[in-house]
Amino acid sequence: MRTPRALAVALAVAAAFSLFGGVVSAHHSRAGYDSDDKITTMKGVVTEVQWRNPHVFIVWSAGDKSAPVHWTGEFSSPATMISEGMSRMTLKPGDEIAVTVIPAKAGTPQGLVIKIVRPDGKVVIDLSQRRGLREQ
DSSP, rough: OOOHHHHHHHOOOOOOHHHHHHHHHOOOOOOTTTTTTGGGEEEEEEEEEEEEEEEEEEEEEEOOOOEEEEEEOOSHEEEEEETOOOOOTTOOOOOOEEEEEEEBBTTTSSSEEEEEEESSSEEEEOHHHHHOOOOO
């Protein structure tokens, strides 16, 4: 009698892994970003904000207005960002910001967002304390 029960348990476990295995393996590390000593801050204008799983993204243009560079910044999940005090309405296209990021290792205009400050000095989000980082 033990063999049918063990087989049923094994099939149930296999079914659970097949149903949820993709969700577990879908999460990725932050290995694509440079080391903490490469943290950089730049001024820019928000062009797009994307609130969707698995991460919140912000796109901003920085640099010379005649040849702007469009950067993409990654945050954590929407639920995490809400718990950090952000909402879908916190940043909107046209907002001027100063963004602190850990840039991508590949040298592309992408980064892991650490801090955002408005021109009046109001801090929108500051994850540096949470991550134990030191700003350059």
